Amino acid sequence: xxxxxxxxxxxxxxxxxxxxxxxxxxxxxxxxxxxxxxxxxxxxxxxxxxxxxxxxxxxxxxxxxxxxxxxxxxxxxxxxxxxxxxxxxxxxxxxxxxxxxxxxxxxxxxxxxxxxxxxxxxxxxxxxxxxxxxxxxxxxxxxxxxxxxxxxxxxxxxxxxxxxxxxxxxxxxxxxxxxxxxxxxxxxxxxxxxxxxxxxxxxxxxxxxxxxxxxxxxxxxxxxxxxxxxxxxxxxxxxxxxxxxxxxxxxxxxxxxxxxxxxxxxxxxxxxxxxxxxxxxxxxxxxxxxxxxxxxxxxxxxxxxxxxxxxxxxxxxxxxxxxxxxxxxxxxxxxxxxxxxxxxxxxxxxxxxxxxxxxxxxxxxxxxxxxxxxxxxxxxxxxxxxxxxxxxxxxxxxxxxxxxxxxxxxxxxxxxxxxxxxxxxxxxxxxxxxxxxxxxxxxxxxxxxxxxxxxxxxxxxxxxxxxxxxxxxxxxxxxxxxxxx
RNA sequence: GGCCCCAUCGUCUAGUCUGGCCUAGGACACCAGGUUUUCAUCCUGGCGACAGGGGUUCAAAUCCCCUUGGGGUCACCA
Numbered sequence: 001x002x003x004x005x006x007x008x009x010x011x012x013x014x015x016x017x018x019x020x021x022x023x024x025x026x027x028x029x030x031x032x033x034x035x036x037x038x039x040x041x042x043x044x045x046x047x048x049x050x051x052x053x054x055x056x057x058x059x060x061x062x063x064x065x066x067x068x069x070x071x072x073x074x075x076x077x078x079x080x081x082x083x084x085x086x087x088x089x090x091x092x093x094x095x096x097x098x099x100x101x102x103x104x105x106x107x108x109x110x111x112x113x114x115x116x117x118x119x120x121x122x123x124x125x126x127x128x129x130x131x132x133x134x135x136x137x138x139x140x141x142x143x144x145x146x147x148x149x150x151x152x153x154x155x156x157x158x159x160x161x162x163x164x165x166x167x168x169x170x171x172x173x174x175x176x177x178x179x180x181x182x183x184x185x186x187x188x189x190x191x192x193x194x195x196x197x198x199x200x201x202x203x204x205x206x207x208x209x210x211x212x213x214x215x216x217x218x219x220x221x222x223x224x225x226x227x228x229x230x231x232x233x234x235x236x237x238x239x240x241x242x243x244x245x246x247x248x249x250x251x252x253x254x255x256x257x258x259x260x261x262x263x264x265x266x267x268x269x270x271x272x273x274x275x276x277x278x279x280x281x282x283x284x285x286x287x288x289x290x291x292x293x294x295x296x297x298x299x300x301x302x303x304x305x306x307x308x309x310x311x312x313x314x315x316x317x318x319x320x321x322x323x324x325x326x327x328x329x330x331x332x333x334x335x336x337x338x339x340x341x342x343x344x345x346x347x348x349x350x351x352x353x354x355x356x357x358x359x360x361x362x363x364x365x366x367x368x369x370x371x372x373x374x375x376x377x378x379x380x381x382x383x384x385x386x387x388x389x390x391x392x393x394x395x396x397x398x399x400x401x402x403x404x405x406x407x408x409x410x411x412x413x414x415x416x417x418x419x420x421x422x423x424x425x426x427x428x429x430x431x432x433x434x435x436x437x438x439x440x441x442x443x444x445x446x447x448x449x450x451x452x453x454x455x456x457x458x459x460x461x462x463x464x465x466x467x468x469x470x471x472x473x474x475x476x477x478x479x480x481x482x483x484x485x
Numbered sequence: 486g487g488c489c490c491c492a493u494c495g496u497c498u499a500g501u502c503u504g505g506c507c508u509a510g511g512a513c514a515c516c517a518g519g520u521u522u523u524c525a526u527c528c529u530g531g532c533g534a535c536a537g538g539g540g541u542u543c544a545a546a547u548c549c550c551c552u553u554g555g556g557g558u559c560a561c562c563a
Contacts, residue, residue: 010563045562108561115560124487125559143561160490161502169488169559177561184563208489208558231491231556238555269497269512276499277511296491296498299556303496306513316526361526392523426522440522452524 003035003198007061007068008188010042011053014249015060017302018203018233018241021267025230026201027066028268028290038195039068039080044187049084060250063260065283081195083187090182093190093220094144094175100219101175104131104145105138108178126171144176146186146216153211158199158228158292165211173212185209189216197225201292204229204299205240228292231271231299241302257330257366258307262314266307270300280313312364324349324356327369334370336377354462358454375448376462380470383449385478392437393445393479400434401442401479405472412465418457425457446475 007023009015015023030037039061043049058080061068071078072085094101104127106114115125131138132147148171154164175186182190188209192200207229217224235245242248247256253263264283272295274281315323321344328342341348359372375383407428411421429439440456447459447468460468 008563012563042563048562104561111561119486122486126487157490163489165489171559174561179561181561183561188563203557204490205557206563209563211489229490234556236496240557266497271497273498273511275511279497279512293502298491300498301496303513306497309513312526359525362524389523422522429522436522444523450524454524456522 001198003030003033004038004196005030005035005199005201006038006040006192006195006197007066008040008042008191008202009057010045010048011050011057012045012048013053014251015057016241017248017250017253017267020060020064020250020263021233021270022201022203022230023061023066024064024264024267025272025290025292025295027068028286029199029201029292030069031287032290035198036069037066038070038197039078040191040195041080041082041084042184042187043082043084044182044184046084046181054080054082056251060254063254064250064264065260081191083191086187086191087182089194090176090187090190091180094182094186097146097175097219100147100216101144102132102134102147102172103137103142104172104174105134105142106130107141129172132172141178143174143178145172146175146212146219148172148212148215153214155210155214155224155227157207158201158226159295159297160229163207163210165208167211167215170211170215185212186216189213189220192225193217193220193222199226199228199292201228201230204232228295230295231297233270234299234301236301238299238301246302246304255367257327257368258311259314259318259326259366262307262311265314266310270302271295280310308364315364315366316361318360320353320356320360323360323366324353327356327366328352330367331370331373336370336373351462354458358458358462362454375450375453378449380463380467381474383447383471383474385445385449386451388451389441389445389449390479392451393442393475396438396442398442398476398480400432400439401446401472402476403432404428404439404443405469405476408472409469412460412469416457416461416463416465416468418455418461421460422455422457442475442479443472445479446472 005026007026009019009023027037029035041054043054068078068080072081073079111127114128118125127145131145148167150167152164152166153170154162156162173185174183176182210227210229214224233241235241237245247253250263254260261283264286265280268286269279272290274285274289324342325344328339331337331342332339337348337352340346342352343349346352355373355376356369359369363369363372378384404425411424425439426436429436443456444450444453447456447463453459463471
C-alpha cells in the first residue's frame, strides 16, 4: 500500500512556523515511505479565507523545498486542492448521511444563550439536543447536525497509543451551516477519504476533533485512516506558540535571512531527533530516517538562540557562490550595490565573493552581511569609527601608523598581495621591537573603524591600494589629535 | 470547570515500548581556558536533569497507582 498524507492549511493568515513543521513531517513521511504528499487548502470559510494568504503559504512551502505531488489540474506543476472548489461533493455526502444526521432549527442566538447559561451554571457547554427528534420542520433555516451515537470512540494514535473518548463528551456537531456551507470536521473526512489519505498527521490541537471524525467515518462505512498528533510548538511561556512570544510566521524567518535548510533542520528537531548526538543533518538524512512513531509526545519550547546557532551552522558551511547569491538581495536592499554587479558574471562579482569570504564565519543570517560589510562600502574619508576601536588605537604611539604608512606606500604600488604583505608587516613590527597590537589596533581603526573584524591584509586587498592608503592617511589625522606617547 | 494529552539539565533532546550496558549521553545558552593582529570561527574543560510519593522486582529514568505541575480543547473558525 502506498502511503498518502496531506497538509491542509487554512488560508486565513500566513504560514505559521508550527504549521510549517506539520507540513515538513508530513512531507518527510511521504518521502521516506515512497508515498504521496497532497496539499489541500481548507478554505470553507469565505469570510476569513484570502487568496493572498494561500499564495504566501505556497511560497513558504516551496521555500522550504516541500513539494507536493498532485492537484486538481492535469500534468503539473500542480496547484493545491481547494475545498471551495469541491462543495458539490460535500453536498452529496451530506445527503447520503440522513440516517446519521438531523436538521436543527435552533437559531444562533438560542445556541449562544444556551452556552452562556451552561457556563454560568458551571456546566460544560454543549448542544442540548432539542431538535434531535423533531417530528416536523420548523422553518427553512436549519443546520445539519451529526447524530452522535451512545458508547465510546477510540483511536490508535501512532505517537500516543490508544486514546478513548466517551461519546457523551462529543457534541452533536454541525456538519452543514444554515447557508449550506460545510464545516471543517465534515469536509476533512469527506476529503481525506476521497483522496484516500492513509495517515492523518497533524498537530495535537486536533486530537479532540478526532472522535468526531472517526464517528463520521464509521457512519460512512469507511475504515478511518491512521492518526498521529504531533506535540505543539510552545513559546517561552510554555503555551502554544503565538505572536506574543516571538515571530511565528515562517515569512518572518525568510525575511530575516535564515537559510531554508537551517529552518528545515531546526523544525525537524522540534519533536524529533536523528539519533543521540546529531543536531545538524541534511534534509536527505531527515527523509532517510524519519519515523512518525519516533516523534515525542511532549511539547517543544521554541528556542530562538538555538535557531540562530543553527542558521550560523548553515551559513558557515555554505558554498561561497551560493552564500553570495543569497546575501545579495540584502545588500541591494541596503542600497550598497545593484543586483547586476553582484550577480554571477557581474562587474563586481569576484570582488564581492572576496568580501563574502571575509565575513562568512562572522554572520549567522544573510541579512547580517550588509552590516558586517558596512565599513567596506563607506567612503574612504568617512569611515565610521567605533568608540572602542578608537580607544584601542589611542593606547598606542601614534607615530607607528605614520611610519608604517611611509613603509607601506611604495609596497602597494603593484596592488595588494595580502599574504606577502602580512609576512612583511610582521617582520616590520618585530624589527622595531613592537608588539603586534601597537600597529594593528590603529591600523584596524583606520581601515575599518571597528574593534574587531577580518584579517587586515585581506581587508586591504578588498579595499585596494588607493583605498587602503587613503584610509590610513585619514586615520593618522583623525586618531592623531589625542594620541598619547 | 468537563474531557483529553503530557512530564529527563534553563531550553531542544537520547535513553522509556523490549527493566540491568545510565555513577543518565549529545546540542543550544552560560562560565573558564587555548588558538588568533582583534572579532568571529575552532578546540578543551566546567556548570546542569530522571517533578513528588507509593508500589512491582534481585534490579526502575524505564512497568503500575496516586499526587502535583503544565498544555490542548470545549463555535453555524479551522
